[in-house]
Amino acid sequence: MPILKRTYIALTVILLTFFSASLLAANPATKADKVKAAIVYKLTKFITWPEKKQTLALCIIGSGSINNELLKINHKFSMGRRISVTHKKYTAPLEKLCDLTFIHNTDTQTMVGILHRLQNKPVLTISDNANFTSQGGIIGLFRTGSKIRFAISQSATKNSGLSISNQLMGLAKVIK
């Protein structure tokens, strides 16, 4: 009898919970997502592309809660350039469509494939994947303790033809 009673209570709870809140909110972004998205936005202010740009096309590759945060910088201005944010599949012709890419939540193989295709192209690659800069990426976001910092690969920057201000290099962990 006690078992039955508890089972009923459990069932009631399940039913109540599934019927009560009809308000479905999106998966909440973490604070880390928000900070990373803000860093991505701020970074662009220190980068100069070989061709003069009116707009900066930011392509997001990979899915996750940070995407909504990145979409919030859509239409914001960075040094007079209007940012347009879109989500792309990794198979898309990224070198034609994007001025900068944010790659996340991808397996190593996909990431290496993308970096390979964007090698020597003027596309700023940013990612929070581990060891991004040692695999040919330009800017890697990483965590030290409770802080989020970024590393810049000098060789990848040079290959891309982008120019990065010394001020930014000063804040970054520079990888030769």
Place this chain on the structure above:
Amino acid sequence: MKQPYNSLLLAGIFSSLIIPVNLQAGSDIDVSYDTLLDLSLEELISLDVPDVTSVSKRKQRLMDSPAAVYVITNEDIQRSGVTSIPEALRMVPGMQVARLNGNTWSISTRGFNYIFANKLLVLIDGRTVYSPLFSGVNWDVQDTMLEDVARIEVIRGPGAALWGANAVNGVINVITKYAADTQGGLLSTGFGSEEKAFSAYRYGGELGDDGHYRAFFKTFNRDGMANPDGSGANDGWKINRTGLRADWRTETGTEASIQGEIYDGTTSPPLTLFNYNGTLEKDTIADLSRDQQGGHLIGNYKQYYSDGSNFSVKGYYDRYENYDYRVTEKRDIGDIEFQHQILPWDNHDIIWGLGYRLTKYNLSDMNNITMPQTSRTDELYSAFIQDHITLSPDWSLALSTRFEHNDFTSYEFQPNAKVTWKATENRTFWGSLSRAVKTPSISETAVTTRGINFLGDDIVGSQLATLSQNGPFLMSISGNESLESEELTALEFGYRELFNNSFRIDVTAFYNQYRDIMAYVNANTCLPGTSWTENYGTPLCVLDENPSLVPPNLIIEFPTTLVNGLDAKTYGLEVVADWQVNDWWKLQANFSTFQIDALAHENERYRKENEILIEELSATNTANLRSSMNLPNQWYLDLWVRYMDNLTNAGVGAYTALDMRIAKKFGKDFEISLVGQNLFDKQRLEFSEIFSGLGTTEVEESWYLQLRWQH
């Protein structure tokens, strides 16, 4: 009249939870997005961003994995209020966790639920804690500072191709945090009715530019559980444990870490054994202490290269000492593993590795247990390879296999093929076919246990019962050197979908075929101290001549030995549904159902016992529902209802249990919480068994108060 009151109280709690739908989250995020954009880059990179391992990130990756993976996050551990790793595992769909006494658990998935559940591989930071002596896990010494556990990844189903032999029904990976994520001080302390007193302190700091460290100390004193008559049992438990970890991670792609832990504890498990040398009766020993000591040291090195490849080397040493009344056990394990990941062509991702493990055992002071050689050394060589092939953007195939050489059964071959179809961005189907083996353990091949198991009159028959009216019917079990591995062929299918970024469903169906499972059969040879006789109409082994040992006071021993004597089929379904109702309320539910059918090879005396034993070990249905709420003003409320069907073999009825945690944070660094476990159930039997001599005690309703302070 307790029940109506309970229901009312519960109803009150739940209804009060359901009304305030429009409450705001207890503000975890204090800086709004727009203010973040106004900060300078310098300010952004010096912001404190606690590492709440992004749930969605993890789920995204889980979405695509071709296995029944379930992850217990650090948050799940903290917010459920569990105080040990075994208790945390109750959250996992289909994981059947039952507590035999204060420090012994039976934990298994997909059947074969026993305190010697020998088909589950458990690793803590890559170090195996599977005991080669009895092929199971000494759960009582598997612990660490739970606040520093990053996650517990549980793979249900075979993982042998990647993880090695004995990963037959599942793999549990306990992964602790990087030292960089545990910086500063953390004090966690409290007291309660079962958790009499506990305390843990950790401090983490930096080591130069690229390194971090942490050190911790943890101690607890748990009360004994309850005897069936309600009196306090004597199975209290204390352990002190200290450990440290240092990590280096450079942006040039090098990772290294060193970690170590030592522990020292004591417990008093109640034992019921036949006393061969004294009383010649079943004696219950309730006040003997069992001391346990041990420790380990792990080193890890990993290097990433710019072509996406990487290699790693890991080595560890592990020491375990267990001063049990039945046997004093001292074990050393040395292990070294090499792993290399390469991306040779566009669509192939290959991982291969080599491993070597040396295990040294020393057994002494044995009671009711004998082993011909008291020390032994066993070696294990292994090699594995996995190729993950991306066939198209939506289809991928993973082929893997492992070769092993062990000292018990020599070569083992464990292949596996998995297919994943990503139907849409948020919908995945997968299928898997695998073979896995459970290799025999030292106790199954070389140990004889006597006077630990007893047969009932119903099995023995009334004729013999008249010969031995007072004494127990003893059963001995002898290991068998020629045992082969138990084999599993497993077929699994899975489906996962993420709806609207807020509702996730994960369904797995499995069909398993086991061959050559171990069974005990009549041995036909009497052990030393007993003699063969046909004087009583039927051949028997009786305890040696002694003036008092004549009918009706004979003491009869039934010798048995282990053989690969059973086949079995199991099938089942596991469903997980997680719902982020809104930004302050999360619901996590799961359900599992399981069926098993066993068939003995030979029609002999214990055939039925063997079949029934295997068939009745596990519960048919289990379910969990957890609710996590972030209420206003930094209040947090968590509820956990779990259901477990009856365990026929253990004689345990179905039960529903409720745990609850209510916490209040003060600022960022101070938290006080009250946890109630097994509420509204004064005491409850969860398990019982006859093969270890361990006594059974019951779980009690309990409360504890905890304080956490970070600085």
